Amino acid sequence: MQEPSEQGAPETALVDPERHVESFRQAREARRSELVEDYVELIDDLIGDGGEARQVDIAARLGVAQPTVAKMLKRLCEDGFVQQRPYRGVFLTEAGRRLAAQARERHRIVERFLCALGVSPETARRDAEGIEHHVSAETLEAFRTFVERHGGT
Amino acid sequence: MQEPSEQGAPETALVDPERHVESFRQAREARRSELVEDYVELIDDLIGDGGEARQVDIAARLGVAQPTVAKMLKRLCEDGFVQQRPYRGVFLTEAGRRLAAQARERHRIVERFLCALGVSPETARRDAEGIEHHVSAETLEAFRTFVERHGGT
DNA sequence: TCAAAAATATAGCGCAGGCTATATTCAGGG
DNA sequence: CCCTGAATATAGCCTGCGCTATATTTTTGA
Numbered sequence: 001m002q003e004p005s006e007q008g009a010p011e012t013a014l015v016d017p018e019r020h021v022e023s024f025r026q027a028r029e030a031r032r033s034e035l036v037e038d039y040v041e042l043i044d045d046l047i048g049d050g051g052e053a054r055q056v057d058i059a060a061r062l063g064v065a066q067p068t069v070a071k072m073l074k075r076l077c078e079d080g081f082v083q084q085r086p087y088r089g090v091f092l093t094e095a096g097r098r099l100a101a102q103a104r105e106r107h108r109i110v111e112r113f114l115c116a117l118g119v120s121p122e123t124a125r126r127d128a129e130g131i132e133h134h135v136s137a138e139t140l141e142a143f144r145t146f147v148e149r150h151g152g153t
Numbered sequence: 154m155q156e157p158s159e160q161g162a163p164e165t166a167l168v169d170p171e172r173h174v175e176s177f178r179q180a181r182e183a184r185r186s187e188l189v190e191d192y193v194e195l196i197d198d199l200i201g202d203g204g205e206a207r208q209v210d211i212a213a214r215l216g217v218a219q220p221t222v223a224k225m226l227k228r229l230c231e232d233g234f235v236q237q238r239p240y241r242g243v244f245l246t247e248a249g250r251r252l253a254a255q256a257r258e259r260h261r262i263v264e265r266f267l268c269a270l271g272v273s274p275e276t277a278r279r280d281a282e283g284i285e286h287h288v289s290a291e292t293l294e295a296f297r298t299f300v301e302r303h304g305g306t
Numbered sequence: 307t308c309a310a311a312a313a314t315a316t317a318g319c320g321c322a323g324g325c326t327a328t329a330t331t332c333a334g335g336g
Numbered sequence: 337c338c339c340t341g342a343a344t345a346t347a348g349c350c351t352g353c354g355c356t357a358t359a360t361t362t363t364t365g366a
Binding site (some may be wrong): 008013014017019020021022023024025027028029030031032037045046049055060061062063070076108113114118119120122123124125126127128129130131134135136139142143145 | 170174176178187199202214215216222275281283292
Binding site for chain 4 (some may be wrong): 028054055056067070086087134139
C-alpha cells in the first residue's frame with residue numbers, strides 16, 4: 001500500500017530539475033507582477049467608469065485597507081505607471097495605460113474562454129482573476145482561438 | 154481619444170464592489186496556499202521517485218536556498234502535513250498525502266487540458282504550475298470534461 | 307577509524323504587502 | 337467663513353518568504 005510506485009508519480013517519472021525550477025520561477029515572477037497589474041487595471045476601470053480613481057474606492061474593490069493602497073500607489077508611482085498629486089486622485093501614465101490595456105485584454109480573454117468552456121459566468125469571473133496572471137502568450141493565443149471558434153460573444 | 158468610454162471598460166460597466174472584492178480575496182487566498190501545495194506535491198513526487206525527500210533536492214527543484222526549504226518544512230510540520238526527524242529526510246503525514254494527491258490530480262488535469270487545447274507540452278507544464286492553484290472545482294470539472302472528449306491521453 | 311564532505315539547523319537580515327492608529331488636508335454645509 | 341466629516345498621508349507593527357553566513361550533524365571514503 002505504501003510502495004513508492006503507488007503514492008508517487010506513476011507515469012511521470014519527475015521532470016528534470018532544471019525545467020522544474022523554471023516553472024516555479026515563472027510562477028513566482030507572476031506572483032510578483034500580479035498586484036501591479038491588478039491595481040493598474042482597476043484604476044483604469046475606475047477612471048473609465050467614474051472619471052477618477054480614489055484610494056477609498058480602490059481599497060473597497062480590492063478588499064484591503066486604505067493605507068495599503070496608498071503604499072502600493074507610491075510604488076506604482078516609482079515604477080512609472082501612475083501619477084499622483086497629494087490629496088488628489090491618481091492617474092495612469094502612458095505606460096500605465098498600456099499595461100492596463102494589456103491586462104484587461106488578457107483578463108477578458110480568459111474570462112470569455114472559461115465561459116465558452118461551459119463554466120458559469122460567476123465562477124469564470126472569479127477564476128479569471130487568478131488565472132490571468134499565469135497565462136503565457138502561447139496559452140492566451142490558444143484561449144483566443146477557442147473563443148473565436150465557439151460561441152465567444 | 155481619451156474619453157472615458159474608450160479607455161475604460163466599454164461593455165463591462167464595472168462589476169459591483171462586493172463581487173469584485175470577492176474575486177481578489179479568492180486570488181489572495183490561493184496565493185497563500187500555493188506554496189504549501191507545491192511543497193507537498195513535490196515531496197510526494199520525490200518520495201515516489203527516489204524513496205526520500207531531502208531538503209537539498211527540494212531546494213534544487215524549487216529554485217530556492219536550503220534554509221528557505223527548512224523554514225517552510227517547519228511550517229508544514231506545524232500545519233500537520235509533514236513529519237520530520239532532525240537531520241533526516243521529511244515524510245508526509247496522512248493529511249499531507251491527501252493534499253498531495255489532490256494537488257497532483259489538479260495539476261495533471263490542468264496540464265493535460267492545456268495540451269489538449271493545442272498548447273505545446275513545455276508551455277503547458279510551465280503554465281500549469283501557476284494556473285492550477287486558481288482553478289475552482291467547477292472550472293476543473295470543465296477542464297476534465299474537455300480532456301475526456303478530446304485527445305486526453 | 308576518523309577526517310573531510312555533504313546535509314541539515316539556526317541566526318539574522320531584507321523586502322513585500324497586509325494591518326491599526328493617527329495626523330493632515332480637502333470639500334461642503336451651517 | 338469656519339467647522340465638521342471625508343479622504344489622504346504617515347508612522348509603526350506583523351507575517352511570509354526569500355537570502356547569506358555559520359554551526360552542527362551525518363555520511364562517506366581513504
